[in-house]
Amino acid sequence: MIKVTLKDGSIKEFENPISVLDVAKSISEGLARVSLAGVVNDTVVDLRYIIDKDCTLSIATFDTQEGKDAFRHTTSHILAQAVKRLFPEAKLAIGPSIESGYYYDFDVERPFTFEDLEKIEAEMKKIVKEDLKIERFELPRAEALKLMEEQGEPYKVELINDLPEDEIISFYKQGDFVDLCAGPHLMSTKPIKAFKLTKIAGAYWRGNEKNKMLSRIYGSSFTKKADLDAYLEALEEAKKRDHNKLGRELELFTTAEPVGQGLPILLPKGARIVQTLQRFVEDEEERRGYLLTKTPLMAKSDLYKISGHWDHYKDGMFVLGDEEHDEEVFALRPMTCPFQFMAYKAKKRSYRDLPLRYGETSTLFRNESSGEMHGLIRVRQFTISEGHLIVRPDQLEEEFKGVVDLINFMMDTLGIREDISYRFSKWDPNNKAKYIDKPKEWEETQDKMREILNHLGIDYTEAEGEAAFYGPKLDLQFKNVHGKEDTIITVQIDFSLAERFGMNYIDKDGKEKYPYVIHRTSLGCYERTLAMLIEKYAGAFPTWLAPVQAKILPISEKYHDYAEEVSKALQNRGIKVETDYRAEKIGYKIREARNERAPYILVVGEKEAENREVAVRSRKNGDEGAVALDSFIERIVKEIETKEK
Structure with a gap:
């Protein structure tokens, strides 16, 4: 049995x-x-x-992720079959299911157009109606290669050649269409009825910018048309909130080809938001006992060789010079930790000096590949709220908890804590080349971190192979409007670098000992946080964060003097204001101010000037009518000081 x-x-x-x-x-x-x-x-x-x-x-x-994946992977094969029917010369690359749907990459003479998508969708509907039986079969390596070579599929040949010798090589067949695939798939094409092709993009083969650019078609599919319609509606809303689009429309940031990819320029409004965030972070960290440092943007390769970054991270760094020809080689810093370690080493330390908390608003540089960069989410130069805590073993849990408390406070204040998930990122013992090779210390440190997380009552998932090269970490994950998950904040326990740098302290027993180091950010990367906030609030930031907190609109030129008086009164209390002096109709100016997402619009005319009032229009309450200027100022100052959401 x-x-x-x-x-x-x-x-x-x-x-x-x-x-x-x-x-x-x-x-x-x-x-x-x-x-x-x-x-x-x-x-x-x-x-x-x-x-x-x-x-x-x-x-x-379909209620399970495994079910969705099988359903959508099957849809990607129907997409590929439709493309091969309409564009026989297209070469197949890969077509996986993804969280929100599926995609398939093709090598074609010209990129697909939206007109092509309509034809492909129509052909997909025909394939579904044909109710083609889907069959799985396996072939020995030589026969598998021969089949793909005969079908003129060079990308599939490459994939087969890269498979381990003992790998089972499987294919799926539906009608006259055959594709190399591990599966799983549905039994036939018939169930795939509610689907939509949503986007065309370029994608380098295997994500490597040195390879050929392929044409990628994205789509999604559901078992019910109502669910597809709801998804497409959400997709349209996501497009409206997309920080890359909205951030430019609201004049928060821009990019310029002569400057370079992954190097966004923050415009005055975007820079003002980041400045507000930085002041908030630095003030809060100082209140919690952090000591501010200011360290160089670059260092000799010697520093990165001590830390291990030269061995484990050099490809991700901007290196200045050539080791073969230059006496000294420098690199722009990808992180601040080695520099703050040198601050620690500036003098002898006692156990009484610990814990020592360093914080810094750090500009960092990472050589991201062009295919990875996106808006403010993934860039080559960015600023981060970086910090390092040097602690004794008996202080580790308390200080780790303090870091998490600080982060949660930041997330609560920004109003995004409910959108965050926690991931415990561990090393991969089968990939020792990626990590410092100290298995015993890895396991001990991971056990300590797991224990601390459990004591904190954090609901977290575990991910093998996502740790930093020097220690495990707690990652705070955030999904953008398109469903892609990014790490915005990390907390790492480092058991190794203190010893590498000779960072010791004299303990109670008079002996030299090595501390633990907690690497952390409190708000993460400011550029990425700005992107996240644009999408979270659709550009309508809470008043304390808004780049323009009140927009003053004089009804006509006669009231410019009073508008200026109102502006100065607000500015004297630290309120960020703009005044629209243009000779436009007041209705037009109000509509524009609304589109700019100003929290408050203050209209001033004859009555307001006579009574020292402002006619208030707020995002929350609409038209509130005339309010005494001093009363409004006290109200908005309180809203800003309390960081009301």
């Missing part, structure tokens, strides 16, 4: 080998109808997969 343990813990027994689909049928016909894949012993498989020994099994429907 074959024993199959189901998700609820119940066990079903079968006399003969049985497919996942038939197991689903044995549970209920209703379940079988909505089944998309199976998870056997934690491995995702087709419904056609034959179970021939005891195992655990869960049936994947």
Whole structure:
């Protein structure tokens, strides 16, 4: 008897080998109808997969990620088949499912157009109607290579050649279309009815800018048209909030080809928001006992060789000079830690000096590949709220908790804590070249961090292979409006670099000992945070963060003097104001001020000038009518001071 343990813990027994689909049928016909894949012993498989020994099994429907992936991966193959029918010379690259849908990369003579997408969608609908049976088969390496060579698919040939010798090489066939693929897929094309192709983009083969640029088609699919419609509506809303579009429209930042990719220019309004954030962070860190440092933007390669960055991170750095020909080689700093370590070493330290908390508003440089860069999210030069805490072992947990408390305070103040998830990033013991090779210390430090996170009651996931090269870390993850997840803040426990740098302290027993170092950011990268806030608030920032907190609109030139008086009164209390002196109709000026997302619009005319009032229009309450100027000033000052959201 074959024993199959189901998700609820119940066990079903079968006399003969049985497919996942038939197991689903044995549970209920209703379940079988909505089944998309199976998870056997934690491995995702087709419904056609034959179970021939005891195992655990869960049936994947569209309500599960595994089910969505199988459904959307199948849709990507339907997309590829449609493209090959319409554009026979197109070469197939890869077409995975992704969190929000799927994509497929093609090598074509000219990039696809939106007119092409309409034709491809129509062809996909035909393929779905044909109800093509999807079949899986395997081939030995030589036969697999021959098949792809005969079909003129060089990218598939390359993928096969890169597979390990013992890898099972599988293909999926639907009608006359065959694709190299590990699966899983649905049983036929028929269930894929609610789908949409959403975007065209360029993508380097294998993400390497040295390779050919391919044409990528994105799309998504659902089991119900209503769900697809809701997704497309959300997509339109996301486009409106996209920081790359909205940030430029609101004149927060720009880019310029002569400056270079990944080097955004913050315009006055964007720079004002970042300045507000920096002052907020530096003041709060000082209140919490941080000591401010100011360190160089570059250093000799000697410093990075001590830290290990030269060995583990050199390709991501901007190196100035050539080791073969120059006596001294410098590099722009990708992080601040080695510099602050030198500040620690400026004098002898005692156990009484610890914990020592250093903070710095640091400009950093990282040589990101051109394919990775996007708006303010991923750039080559950025500014970060960086800090390092040098602590004794007995202080580690308390200081780590203090860092997390600071971060949560920042996230709460910005109003984005509910959008954050926590990830415990660990090393990969099978990839020792990526990390400092001290397995015992890695495991001990990871155990300590896990214990601290559990004491904090943080709901976190674990990710192997995502640690820094010198220690495990807690990553705070944020999803942008398009669903892509980025790390915005990290907290790392470093068990290694203090020893590398000779950073010791004299303990109570008179012996020299090495401290732990906590690497952390409190707000993360300011550029990325700005992008996140643009999307979170759709450009309508809370008053304390808004680059223009009140927009003053005189009804006509006769009231310019009073408008200037109002402006000065507000500015004297630290309120950021702009006055629109243009000879435009007041209705037009109000509409423009609304489009600029100003929290308050203050209209001034004859009545307001006579009574020292302002006619207030606010984002929250609309037209509030005339308010005494002094009363309004006290109100907005309080709103700014309390950082009301």
